[in-house]
Amino acid sequence: MAQIKVPVVRNILQANERLAAENRRKFDDAGIYVLNLMSSPGAGKTSLLEKTIEGLAGRIGIAVIEGDLQSSYDAERIQSKGIQAVQINTDGGCHLDGNMIQIALDSLDLSEVDLLIIENVGNLVCPAEFNLGEHDKVMVLSVAEGDDKPLKYPLMFQICSVLLVNKIDLLPYTDCDMNKIRERARQLNANQKIFEISCRTGEGFAPWLSWIEEKVSGHKKLQRAKN
Amino acid sequence: MPQVCIGEKSDERAAVHELSIAESLLGILVEEARNHGIIRIRKVKLQIGELAAVVPESLAFCFELVSRDTIAQGSEIEVENVRIIAQCLRCDKSFEVEEQVFLCPECGGADIELISGRELCVSSIEGETGE
Ligand SMILES: Nc1nc2c(ncn2[C@@H]2O[C@H](COP(=O)(O)OP(=O)(O)OP(=O)(O)O)[C@@H](O)[C@H]2O)c(=O)[nH]1
Ligand SMILES: [Mg+2]
Ligand SMILES: [Zn+2]
Numbered sequence: 001m002a003q004i005k006v007p008v009v010r011n012i013l014q015a016n017e018r019l020a021a022e023n024r025r026k027f028d029d030a031g032i033y034v035l036n037l038m039s040s041p042g043a044g045k046t047s048l049l050e051k052t053i054e055g056l057a058g059r060i061g062i063a064v065i066e067g068d069l070q071s072s073y074d075a076e077r078i079q080s081k082g083i084q085a086v087q088i089n090t091d092g093g094c095h096l097d098g099n100m101i102q103i104a105l106d107s108l109d110l111s112e113v114d115l116l117i118i119e120n121v122g123n124l125v126c127p128a129e130f131n132l133g134e135h136d137k138v139m140v141l142s143v144a145e146g147d148d149k150p151l152k153y154p155l156m157f158q159i160c161s162v163l164l165v166n167k168i169d170l171l172p173y174t175d176c177d178m179n180k181i182r183e184r185a186r187q188l189n190a191n192q193k194i195f196e197i198s199c200r201t202g203e204g205f206a207p208w209l210s211w212i213e214e215k216v217s218g219h220k221k222l223q224r225a226k227n
Numbered sequence: 228m229p230q231v232c233i234g235e236k237s238d239e240r241a242a243v244h245e246l247s248i249a250e251s252l253l254g255i256l257v258e259e260a261r262n263h264g265i266i267r268i269r270k271v272k273l274q275i276g277e278l279a280a281v282v283p284e285s286l287a288f289c290f291e292l293v294s295r296d297t298i299a300q301g302s303e304i305e306v307e308n309v310r311i312i313a314q315c316l317r318c319d320k321s322f323e324v325e326e327q328v329f330l331c332p333e334c335g336g337a338d339i340e341l342i343s344g345r346e347l348c349v350s351s352i353e354g355e356t357g358e
Contacts, residue, residue: 005270005353006263012252012273012347095244126244128280129347154327155280155345187328190337 016130019098023133026105027116028226033219034116035212036132038156039140041122044166046074047199048140049117053081055209060216061112065104067096067121074119084108095126098133114216124153135219136160142167143176150184157188162195164208169198245281248347249289255349256299265354268299276309276346278324283308302354311344 011017027034039045046066053062064085066075075087086104088096096118110116118134120127139160141149144167150157157163163185165178178196185192193211197204252273260268275283283306294300311324315331316338322331324344330337 002356002358003269003353004263004265004356005351006259006265007351008255008259008349010255010259010349012248012255012349015251015254093244093247095247097247125280129244129248151327155278158278158329158341186337187330190330 013129016098019102020131020133023098023101023105024135027133027135028223030110030113031220031223032110032113032116033216034118034132034134034136036118036120036127036134036137037140038120038124038127038137038160039122039142040124040145043122043140043142043145044199045119045122045140046077048164048166048197049078049119050081051199051202051205052117052209052212053078053083055205056115056212057081060213061114063108063110063113063116065096065101065108065116065118067100067119069093069121084113090121094121094123095130096120096132097130101132114220115212124149124156128153128155128159136162136215138162138164140164140166141181143171143174143178145176146174147177147180147184150181150188154188157185157192160189160192162193162211165194165196166199168196168203169200243285243289245285246289246293248281249286249293252286252290252349253293253297253299256352257297259349259352260298260354263352264356264358265352266298266357268302268352268354270303270305270353271299271349272305272307272351274307274309274346274348274350276344277311278341278344279347281347298354307350309343309346312342313339313344314342315339 037045062083064078064083066085066087068074068089069092070089072087075085078085086107088100088104118132137160139156195204195208256268275281287304290304313324314321315336317336318334320331320333329339
């Protein structure tokens with residue numbers, strides 16, 4: 001018996017990267033702009049979806065993929081707005097991956113869709129390593145979670161193009177310092193767009209909705225130019 | 228309503244993504260071992276970037292679980308940590324990211340490219356061949 005040592009340089013996540021790239025091709029062919037929405041549990045992802053859907057209704061075709069440990073409660077909330085939603089139950093798994101999105105896409109009719117939003121499982125660590133094929137990653141941070149979060153989850157802040165600071169209606173009742181959040185987020189990712197919002201009162205939604213509309217129409221133009 | 232359920236085997240449930248990473252790792256090791264005629268894996272070297280959202284001890288633990296009864300059972304996992312290095316796109320300076328500040332120390336520029344720090348890679352496999 002011989003002992004050998006072989007050099008292999010391989011990304012452990014390459015299988016998921018390949019699936020994410022396939023998804024991306026599918027989205028681009030269909031001219032759909034896709035967001036991967038992440039946060040800790042309860043920061044307000046589904047509330048954000050509901051308000052965003054209300055704000056864009058009639059102007060943009062929207063579909064939603066809901067990732068959850070269990071239950072289909074979030075998808076039902078979205079469907080009650082008259083929007084196509086498919087629920088993925090990860091059965092305890094802490095993140096969505098490219099394969100789950102591929103399976104979910106089979107049960108969506110993408111023909112009238114301009115914008116697909118994927119609500120990831122509530123978790124600020126695990127989803128960060130798994131690309132789904134999205135065009136942008138967006139995170140929600142609620143002021144109730146505290147202003148030290150950027151320090152504890154650097155990768156999540158690093159990779160998200162957008163930070164939505166939610167529940168600003170609760171600011172008077174917390175010791176959360178918005179300036180600290182802004183400064184820490186700037187150090188981690190100075191190009192990150194920050195929107196301060198309240199899903200409860202609707203405050204701050206206008207700039208967020210314009211950002212999405214710009215992205216969706218920009219993506220459509222880009223894809224049309226390519227085809 | 229369309230509903231998709233993932234992960235039928237309830238004993239494979241875990242609230243850590245290190246488990247799915249360990250499964251991917253095992254898949255790569257088995258494939259590479261086959262390609263190189265290795266019938267028993269003894270040692271595996273990994274590179275894990277300091278920015279990667281992976282706890283090496285947790286990955287090693289999960290790998291021990293998923294590699295039971297495979298050619299990688301009992302293999303030693305050695306982790307090399309990779310520092311976070313970035314390059315400024317404005318002035319070209321390369322710098323190590325410290326204290327989680329991703330800004331150029333030379334010109335203060337915010338447009339930077341990450342050179343290293345997110346690695347999650349296999350770098351080598353050691354084992355026994357059948358010959
Ligand atoms: N006061 C206040 N409460 C909010 C706001 N946004 C959401 N909430 C509340 O926060 C709770 C959680 O909101 P969800 O939208 O379900 O949060 P989520 O991130 O989707 O939660 P998971 O899917 O379980 O991870 C609900 O009780 C919401 O009503 C806000 O802006 N202000
Ligand atoms: Mg939700
Ligand atoms: Zn510089």
